[in-house]
Amino acid sequence: MINSIIRWSMRNGFLVVCATLFVIGYGSWALVRTPVDAIPDLSENQVVVFADWMGRSPQEVEDQVTYPLSVNLQGLAGVKTVRATSMFGFSLVTIIFEDDVDNYFARTRVLERLNYLSDVLPSGVTPKLGPDATGLGWVYQYYLKVDPAKSTKGGYDLGELRAVQDFFVRYQLQSVQGVAEVASIGGFVRQYQIEISPKRMRAVGVSLQEVLEAVEQSNLNVGGKVMEENGVEFVVRGLGLVNSLKDLESVVIASRNGTPIFLKEIAEVQIGGDFRRGALDVNGHEVVGGIVVMRNGENAKQVIERVKEKISQIASSLPPGVTIVPFYDRSELIDRTIDTLKHALTEEIILVTLAHIIFLWHFRSILIVTIPLPLSILISFILMNRFGMTSNIMSLSGIAIAIGVLVDAAIVMTENVIRHAERAESIKGSPLSARERWDVTLEASAQVGRPIFFAMVIIILAFVPVFALHGQEGKLFHPLAFTKTFAMIGSTILAITIVPVLAAWLVKGPFHGEHENIVMRSLLALYNPALRWSLAHRKSVIAGAAALLGMAVILWIGLPKPVQRWFHDKHWHTAAKVSAGMGSEFMPPLNEGSLLFMPVLLPSVSLTEVKRIMAWQDKVMSQVPEVTSAAGKLGRAESATDPAPVEMIETTILLKPQSEWRKGLTREKLVAELTEKLTQAPGYVPGFLQPIENRILMISTGIRAEVGVKILGENLDELQQKAFEVERVVRSVQGAVGVAASRVQGKPYLQIEVDRTAAARFGLRPADVLEVVETGLGGRNVTTTIEGRQRYPIQVRFNREARDDIESLGDVLVATPAGPHIPLGQVAKISRVVGPSEIASENGRLRVFVQANVQDRDLGGFVSDLKERIGKEVALPAGMTIEWSGQYENQIRAQRTLTIIVPVVLFTIFLLLYIVYRNLKEAAHVILAVPFALTGGVFLQYLLGYNLSVAVWVGYIALFGTAIQTGVVMVVYLEEAVEKKKHELGAAFNHDHLLEAIMDGARLRLRPKVMTVATIVASLLPIMWSTRPGAEIMKPLATPVIGGMISSLIHILIVTPVIFAWLREREMQRQPHN
C-alpha cells in the first residue's frame, strides 16, 4: 500500500506540489493563529466562587457563607470536588470539575446554582463567579509612577492615584480583548468618613440608627418625569446627591424643639482611605498598581501587546506626571523563550543540513531534506490549531526534540535514492536519463519506503506512554507529546509523498561515490578493522557491552544501601557517590528571568507592620545591582484570583539580563545573596520562587505530597488534635519522610460577647449591642456617592478616640431603648483569644491534613501499611472521617496504566517489526538494541549531573523509539547482504562467507546510520549549548537522546553485527546440510 502511495505521488507530482502549497498556506495561517504562552496551563479545571463579607472573621465566614455555598454547589454535572477556604472577610469556594468538562459549561452550571443561593446566605453577601481566568493569567502587572516634577501640584496622594487606577486605567485596560479583569492593588480607596463621637451623640440624644438613616437618605437624585409649558417639555430632575464634605456635614439628623441637629455637630466628616487588605510597594515606596488578568486560553503574547498598545493610547490622558510602568511583563519571558526555540530551531536546521552535506556531498538533495522539515512543523501547527493547543515552551520543545527524527526519513530515502542512482550510473557508465532516474528513484523509494514508514510508526507508538502521565506531569508533557507526534505524522506522510517526488526531480548527477567522500572514507577506514576485530572477538565485545549496561544500571538505580554505607566507611567517596543512584525531582523549573520573593509572616502581624517590613525588604533588594525593580505586594489584590492573606508578601523581582551581572554570579548565588540580606529582619523565613511557579503554587488547593491523610469533621480544634495524633503515627511508619500536619495558624481575636442577662436589664437586645461593634468599631459603608464617573463609599464609624484603644473599648457607649447610654463593657464581655487565621473545607466539611512523602519504599505498600496502622491506632469520634489522597493515587494509577500500556506498546512495536521482517528472531534482535542505547543516555545524564525527572524520562521514551528505528534499518541491510551472498554462492555459503556478507552489509549501513545519528545529535546540540531561558527545560529531555544515540551508534555498528553473526552461525550449525 505504501509503495502504491509512493508510486501515485511520483506520478502525480504536480498534485502533490499543489497539496504541499496548500499545506504551507494553511500551516502559516495556523502558525500565526496559535496562542502563544510561556508554559502550558497546569491548573485544574475549576470554577471559583468568591463571596465578600467585609470584616467578618474566618469562623463567621465559614459557618454562614462557605458552608452553605459548598454544600449547595456539590452535585453539579461533572464536579469532582468542592474545596473552600474561609478567610478574614471573604470566602473562596473552588469547584473542581473533571478535566474533560468545558469550562464555560461548568461556569454556567455554577451560575445556575448561584441564582437561588442568596436565600441561604446572610443578607448583603452576594456570591460572585470568579473571572474566567486563573492566577496563571497574571500576565502584566504595573504601577502608576509619579514624576513630581511634571505633576501640577508636586505629586498625588495614594487616594488620588487609586482613583485614577480604579476609574480610568482599570476600565480602559479591561476593555482590551482577551483581558478577563484588571485588579487594583495598593493605595487607598477614597472614602467619605463620618467619624461620630459617641459622647456628643449622647449629649444631643441621637442614636446610631438615626445617624445611619439620616446619611442614607441624604444622598439621592430622583426624576420627576416631565412638565409642559407652552408646548415645551421639561425633564424634571430632583437633585440631592452628596458631592462634597460640606453636603455631608449639613446632613440633618433630627430636630429638637425646632433646632436642627446637623451631622457636623456630632461627627467629623473627612475624606480618608477605606479599610484595606492589600498594599503595593515598589523599591521601598508605597504605590498604586494593577494586575492584568488574561482570560483562559488566550494568546498571552497578543493580549500583552494589545494591553501595551492601550497603555500608550491612554498615556496622554493620565494626570500630568503619571506614567504606567510595568513591574512584571510576561511577554518578555515569552519572547525570550520563543526566541530560544527559534534560535535552537535555526541552529538545528543548519547543523542538520551541514551533516547532510558532509555525508552525501550532493548539494541539490539538501532541498529534499530541508523542505519537508518546515513542512512537517507546519503540519504540526495545523493539528495544534485544530486541537486547540497553545504554543508554549513545552509544545515547541516537542517539535525541537523531534527535528532530528523528522529529517531522518527524508535522509534515509534520499541516501538510498542517491546510492541507487550512483550505482545505476556506474553500471550504465553515463549520466542517467530523466526516465531512468524516475525508475531508479521509484525503486529505491519503494525499497526503504516500508521500513521507513514502520520505523516512523514505531517512534510515534513509543511515545504513547507519555500520554499516560497524569496530573501536573500530564498537563505539562501532553502538549510536548502531542506536537512531537503531530510533527512525526506530518513527516511520515511527507516521506512517502513529497520526498520521492522531490528526489525524482532533484537527484541528478554528478554523484560522488562513498569512496570519494573523505569523511566516509576515513570513517570506513576506522570501521573496517574495528568490525573485523569485533567479529573475531565476539565474547569480549558482548562482555564489554554487558559491562557497560551493568555500569549504567548502577549509575541509574544505585547499589543497595549497605554497600553504599560500606563505601562510605571506607572513605571511597567517589565510589559512594557513583553508587548512590540518581536523585529525582519533579521538573527542572523554567528560568523565568525574574524572581518572586515570598515570605509569609505570622498571621498575628498587622498590615502596618507587614508593610514596614516589606518596604525595608524592597529597598534592600533594589540595592542589589542585578535587580531592576522589586515590587512587593502584601495581602490581596481585588481579584478572586488572589486569595492571599495580609501576612503573605509576594515580591516580584525583575532582574537585569544575565550578561549585565557581576562576574561569576549565578542565579543560585544571587538568591543566596538576597536570602542572606533578607534574614537580617527576623520573623519570617525568606523563600524564593519565580512568578509563574508561584501562581501555579497558589492555584493548587489539593494535596501535593505523595500521601495525604485528610481528616474531615466539624470541630476545628478536635480536628487539629487528631491531625497531630495522625502525624505521630505516620512518622513511625517506615519510609515516611517530610511528614507534616497542616496547622491552624493562630490569629489574635478580640471577642466581644454579649452578656445577655446584663443586657436584658437595660432592655437591650444583642443586635443593639452588636450594632456598636459592627458599625461603631468596624464602620459601615452606608451609601455611595456618585460623582460623575467616580464612586466613593460613605462610611459611618465612631471616632478614633472611642475605638483606638483596646483597653478602653469597654467605655464605648451603647444607647438603650429607654434613652440612657451605658458603656459596652457593662453589657458585653471583651476578651482576647486566639483563633484560626483561615479555615479550609472540602465538600462542606472542615478539613485538616497530614502529608508525607515516601522514600525507599514502594508507595502501595506504604499506604496499605499506613492505613492499617491508622485504623488500629487512631480512634475517630463520631462525625470525623479520614480520607486518603495525594499524588500516590496518581502515581499508582499511572503505574497501573503503564503496566498495561508499556507491554501493549512493546508488543505492537514487536508486531510492526515482525511485519517488516516477517521473522521473530530479527524482531527480537532489534528490540535488544534498546537497553544498549539507553546506556549512553545514562552516562551522559550522569556526566551532566541531571537528576531523574519526568523530563528525563520523556527523553528516554523518545530515545526508545529512535533506537529501535535505527536498529531496524541495520538489520535490513545485513539481511539483504547475507541473502545476496547466499544467492550468489548457493550451497557453498559457509561461515567465512557469512562474516564477509555481514561485513559488506554493515559497511553499507555505515553511511545512513552515521547520518541518522549525526543529524539527531546535531539537531539536539543547539539545545545543549544554549544558555537562553527555556533551554533548561529542554536540556534534560535532549540529554538521554544524545547520549543514547551515540551509544546506539556503537552498538548497532559493532554489537548488532556480532549478535547477528552469532545468531546466523547457530542457525547454520543447526541446519548444517541445508
Added chain:
Amino acid sequence: MKAKWIFIVVALLIAAGYAGWRAGKSGLGAGTANNDGGSRKVAFYQSPMHPWIKSEEPGNCTICGMALTPVYEGQKGFEVASDVVTLSRNTINVIHVATVPVTRTNLTRGLAAVGSAENDERQRRVISAYVEGRIDELRVTFPGQVVKQGELLARLYSPALLTAEREYLSLLDAPGEGESRGLTEDRTRLREAAEQRLRRLGMSPEQIAALGSKATTNSVTDIHAPFTGTVLERMAYEGQYVAAGEKLFTIGDYSRLWFQFDIYERDLAWIKPGTIARITTSSNPGKVYEAPVSFVEPSINPETRSARVRVEVENPLIGAPNGELRHELFNRVYAEAAFILSVSNVLAVPRTAVVSARAEPLVYVDLGGGNYQQRKVQLGFRGEELVEIVEGLEEGEKVVTTGSMLIDSQAQLNQQAVGPEETSAATPQADARTKGPPINLTAEQTTFLREIVDGAAKAADGLAADRVTEFNSAAPQLAERLAHAEHIFPAEHAWMGGLKKLGGAGKLKPTNDLREARAQFIAFSNALSELALHAHDSEPFKATHVYKCPMTDRSMAGAPKNGFWIQLSGPVRNPFFGAEMLDCGAEVKP
C-alpha cells in the same frame, strides 16, 4: 578540490569544539551549581510558607512544594531555643529594637465620664412677694441678667405694706413732751412691733432705716438683690398683681459651679472624694479645669446603673479676660471629664512592650548581647502609657518596646521549628527548686560553706574575665574541701543531698584550656547555685546572688541549656561566655 576538503574539515572541527565547549559550560554548570555556599554548615532547612516544616536535608516543602530555605548554623535569629531569640547587631538596627528598663513608678489613667454643669445648690435664692401688691416697676427684664448685691430688682406697690410703713412711720415720730414714760415705752414697743412686721414683710433693716427719709408720695417699696448672682427665672411682669408668697425671681450665684458626672457601676470603685478630674466643656473649648471630686452620691440610678459624682469648680467665666465680672448662665452645660486614676509605686513597662498576640501576654527581655528572652507576664493596672507588671519581671530588667512583634514572630518560628513535642519537654532544670527553711549551722559548717562560696565566686569571676588562673587556684581547694563534706555535715543533714551532688559534679582540675575549665565549672556551678537558692536564708549564702544564662549550650558543646553561677556582687558577669557575652544573664531570686 583539496582546498575545499580542508576547509570543510577545519570548519567541522571548529564547530565540534565550540559545541563541546558550550555544552560543557552550560550543561556542567547547571549540574554543579547546587554545591554553592558550602563553606557554612547548614543547620536545617525550613519552609518559607509552612515554617513548622523543617528537614535535615534540602528538598521541597511537603505542603506547598516550595524549596526549603537553608538555615545556617550560627545564623543569628534562627537558632533553636525555646524562649530566647538571638539577633545580630545588624538585625537590631534594621527593625529598630528599642528597650527601656522596668521601673517602679506611679501609673495614671484617665477614666472618661460625661455630665453637666449645675449651679451650686447652696447658692440659690428665690425672691418672692412677701405681701400682696402690684409690681410698679421691674428692673429685671430677662432671665440671665446679672445682678449685684443690693441692686434694685423691682418696685412693688403694696397697700398692706404701705399701711405697715405708715404705721411704723407714725410710731417713729419723736415722743411728745407730755408723754409718760410708760407711754414712751409703749410707743417704743409698738414701733418695734411695727418694725418687726415690716421685717416680716420683707424689708431689710436698711430699708426700714431709710423709711424716715422716704417721701410720703412714694408709695412703692423697693426689692433688692440679696447677693450678686444671675437671675435664673423671673415670674413677675410690670403691672402684675402678685399675691403674697408668689415667686418673683430666682437668683443663683455662679461663682462656684457644680459639675455632676455619671460614673458607671463598674468604675465606681476607682472614684473617691479627692480624685482629680480634668474637665472640658464644649462651650468653652480648649479650656481644662482641674478639680478634686467633692462628693460621690451614695445611691445608684437604677436606670443607668450609674452614680453621680460632684466636682466643684470656681466659675471659669467669672474673671473673664477683660476683667469684667460676669455672672453668666452656665447651667446644664455639657461637660466631659477624665478622672485621673492612679496607683503608686508599681513595677511598670510601656504598653508597647507587651505582645498580646497569643493567649497570654508576653514581653521580651533584653539579656544583652543581642539575646531576647520571652517572658510571660501578668498585667495589673493599665495606665495611659505604662502598664503594671504583677508578675514576670524584675525591676531594672530591660524590655523591648519597639520591634517586639517581629521578635515574637521569630520566637514562634523557632518554636515551630522545634516542634510541639520538643518545646514542651524543654523545661528548665531550675524550676523545681524550692526554698528551704533556714537552718542553724555550726561554726565549722559555716566556714566550710563560706570557703566553697568564695572559691566558686572567685573562679566564676576569673572565667568571666576569660582567665583560667583564678579557676586553677580555686579548683584544687574546692575539690579538697568537698571531699571532706561528709566529715563536717552529718549524713542526715538537710543539705547533704545538695552537697553530695556538688561533690559529684565538682571534680575540678586545673587546666590551661579556658573552654575545658568552663565545661568543668558549669556542672559544679549549677549544683552550687541550686544549693544556694535552696539555702539562701542561711548565713553563708545570704550574700550570694545567683544568675542564670539560658543559652550556655551555645558556649560549649554538651553543656546544659541553662547555666547558673553565683556572684557576691553585681553587675552580671557571665563566666560561661566571658567577653563574648559578658552581660548575658539575669538574676534568679530564691
